[in-house]
Amino acid sequence: MNNLGSKVWIIPDGFLPLKSSGNLKSHEAVCVLNLGEKDANINLSIYFEDRNPMENFKAVCGAKRTNHIRLDKIMDNKGNKIPVNIPYSIKIESDEPIIVQHSRMDTTQAEMTLMTTIAYELK
Structure with missing residues (x-):
């Protein structure tokens, strides 16, 4: 049995910019790791x-x-x-325990930035 991770995660800061510079598009990702023996069915809810x-x-x-x-x-x-171009927050729910990280690639300027943080885990 997998006891690592959680079934509910929160990401309070989300934003997809309208513009990008260069060839790489600005984006965000919910990065999920499933260490368990069963597939995890994930539902995302977006709040504004x-x-x-x-x-x-x-x-x-x-x-795995x-x-x-x-x-x-x-x-x-x-x-x-x-x-x-609208700020949002995310609630991630899973039927299996998962680990969640949030990443943002900001290419709105020529000097790109990458931000990543572990999501807030609800137990």
């Missing part, structure tokens, strides 16, 4: 300052695998993407 949440963004992280879920590419069950 001034609008209702967007829900039902689905992903799978295979058993990793999945880098690109937030500029994932779509909900209606085909909607996370909007650009």
Whole structure:
């Protein structure tokens, strides 16, 4: 049995910029590690300052695998993407314990930056 990780994670700071410079597009990713014996079915809910949440963004992280879920590419069950140029937060729920990290590649200027942090784990 896998007792590493959690089934609920929070990322309070999300933002997909409208513009990028150069050939590399600015993006964010929810980086998932599943150390367990079963595939993890993942649901992302997106929260905003001034609008209702967007829900039902689905992903799978295979058993003993990793999945880098690109937030500029994932779509909900209606085909909607996370909007650009609007701050958001994320709740990640999984049916199996997982470990979650958040990464941001900011290419809005020629001097690119990469930011990464472990998500907040709810026990």
